[in-house]
Amino acid sequence: MVRVQQSVIREALQLPRAGQTLKEGEDFDLVEYEISAMNKAQLQDLLESYGLTKSGNKGDLQERLRAFAKEPQEFWKAHLLQPRAARSRGQRTGSSANSGSALRIASTFGAGSSEITYRSRRGVDRPQRQLKDDEIMSYDDFARHALALHRSSADHASVQPGDSTVDGLDSMASSAGTSISHSSDDNVPMRRVERQLSRAVQKLDALEYRLSEPAAFGWMSQPSQPFTSSSSSAMNRQAQAAQPIPESQAATVSATTSAIHVPPTAMHAPSAVMAGTNAIWSRTLAVPREAIPPENLVVLVLREGDEVWFDKTTVPDPPGRIFSNDISRLFQEWNSSYLSNALVLNGRGIPVRLWPEVYKSRKGIKTGAWDTIKTVWGNWKVRIGVVNEIRIETHHVKQFIVEERQRFTTDDEFWAVYRRPDGTRLYYQQILDQLQQNRMERDHIDAEAARAYFGGDLDHPAAEGAFRYVKSGHSRLYTKDGKVAEKWREWLEQRWAHAENWQFTQGG
């Protein structure tokens, strides 16, 4: 199967021609691929056509192809031959070939254009792809497993133990007195019913959770459950009362924010209430500074002027994704300890702004945590340390959500800008997209200004190496707009004289 040429440099493999159909007893047609002459992208394409993984360096890719080429025809057949789909996306057969869009495509790209691909909205080169059979099986297995768990926890009497053909949704439907026959996976109406049922169940679950944990949603004036759980989430919610809030600030909070986002303590725990049940909790949960072993003690300074301390061995995992669907809450929790309840340490809410202080691995508090939240946090963040407001106002680009919000006095003013023509608010991702686009446009303008200032030569002596960086021991020049613009802003900032001169020559 493998034929390595003796010329040492040239190496060719005999591999099955992709996309061919075989009848019973036939073998694959083979095609020779000179893998020594192929670049990484070509090797990856080839691997992909055989359903093999594309990760690794060029040597890895070649080795993977060599191993595949050594396999017998039987292995190839088992690996490559999938049952033919009755119909797959993009195929224009039967009546669909006469559809308006199919005719449009044919007139534009020719009659042979049977497959439709299109570029992504963001300009990346990724066509839509169908799920592979093994992926579908894997997801189905997962869904069955999850539904089985749900069924056992719901403990429906109508479900017969060991009846593996009854899934959870069917059992729920039958227990509700509705008769639904079992159907194949291709039964679309059934799938729709299942989907609707599934949504209804989700909503019920959410409602059930809220009813069972009212304190977590600020619905009760006093917590109803004693502290019995050692889980971090229960600890977080109940520990709200541990470090008391000054009464005046608590009053301000409850007057200006909605109940759903305010921790129960902030709403209901001025001193009078604290004297009751909450006070007991305070004594049992608020760990005094002296009680924490010095090697585990971490102290953070809050903007409110006080400090929060905690034992670093008790820090929970980072909060899950919580703000994408609630940007207003992100604004609330960014700075204020009193309004933060997503992360609570030793009884105090930790403002989102300070999360890096808790989770970056260099802080030595929790390993591996920052990796899981740095991307989303990076989208929220304020860039700290931007200086010299007068100068920077014309050059600095507001690029992240909280930073952008801080340009406005109120949430309403922010949403007045980030809305569609019909008045509805933009989604989280749409705001990010818009900010990114603004940044790219701004960077382009600034980079062009820098190039113009130095006569097209960023290595100009007057730049004093501001656009140079070292990589792999070699000094290089930045070329990307983003970096050039960033260095240009720094350069301007450091050299007032140049900046004044530049503005003067621009007539500004």
Added chain:
DNA sequence: TGCAAGTTTACGCAAGACAT
């Protein structure tokens, strides 16, 4: 050179627009 942190790309589900 390896690791941590910052930034960009693109995966795949779900919704709903479109076609029959």
Added chain:
DNA sequence: ATGTCTTGCGTAAACTTGCA
């Protein structure tokens, strides 16, 4: 009413940069 196809979206993974 039913089925197919396109697009929006959140975020995991990949990639880049900088530092010790």
